[in-house]
Amino acid sequence: MMTLSIIIPIYNAERYLKACINSIIHQKFSDFELLLIDDGSSDNSYTICKKIALTDVRIKVFHQNNEGPASARNKGLECAKGQYIGFCDSDDIVNPNYYQHLIENAKKEDADISGVSFKSIDEQGFETHNLHSNKKFTFTNEEGFKAFLIRDKLDIHVWTKVYSKSFLDNYNIRYEVVKGVKIEEDFLFNLQAFRYAQCTVFEDVDLYTYLKKESSLSRDYYKHNFRTYLHYSLYRLYKVEAITNESFPQLLCFAKRQTILYMVLTLSRCAQMKYQECEPYFSYVMRYLYRNRNQVTRERNFWGMSKIGTFLMTHIPPRKYHFYRKVKDRINQ
DSSP: OOSEEEEEEESSOTTTHHHHHHHHHTOSOOOEEEEEEEESOSSSHHHHHHHHHTTOTTEEEEEEOSOOHHHHHHHHHHHOOSSEEEEOOTTOEEOTTHHHHHHHHHHHHTOSEEEEEEEEEETTOOEESOOOOOOEEEEEHHHHHHHHHHOSSOOSOSTTEEEEHHHHHHTTOOOOOOTTOOSSHHHHHHHHHHHHOSEEEEEEEEEEEEEEOSSOHHHHHHHHOHHHHHHHHHHHHHHHHHHHHHHOGGGHHHHHHHHHHHHHHHHHHHTTSOHHHHTTHHHHHHHHHHHTHHHHHHTGGGGTOOHHHHHHHHHSOHHHHHHHHHHHHHHHO
């Protein structure tokens, strides 16, 4: 059995694909297979994959109808032969030491999950998320889940990690596939992974370069499918609290903190839309914030709000608060 299977879901990525694949081919760690899953691309992505595969026997190419990245990654998981599973996005770049670090740490700690950090670069070359401690952390099951909720060290992305394949198979951890939905997949996958991982190792070094594009699948999806975006964003928050309450009830306050933070951001996004386009989700968010108003007020600095702001957010009727936010945001522009 080879050590690592690297899975890349691909959809209309011809502009970035060669650079991404080349950064993987030239890894110092070489005992891997690279599974390229073309998700019904309408550009030359599939042709590019087939040509590159002729140059390296470690590369395997698969094609499916356009079903989204979650389905493509599940296809890769079905075909993977490695002891560990790694994911990469088709427009990103990995450091030559990337997989060597991940695998060495995973084996040394006998970890179910091994992760590192990343830096983000936009299309103008501006870097963010590029300050790192270079420290290494090892988490038990509860510690890892707490770190996943808090996010002060760990991130929620799958492409900064490798996973033991036997671990994923034992707990049947796969991507949730909902037809037409292309958001929240990574988070929900990792929610299950950190729920069961008995050991997680994380090294705070930026060995992965995330390309932040002005136009991306998630951003375009949010703009054109706003109600679906709201529905599955809130579904993700529901799942976080339900699983936390079931497996780690002592950590529920941290799950609620992330829920409240995300809901505050959701209200801001809703203010950019008409009220009718946001219902019934806007009212649901307002009711949740009212029920949890003590934590909303107590931790207001965490979401950067004043006492007056938190009071208004938890006491004004939804329609009136939507109008208030719309006017406030317009004034602040």
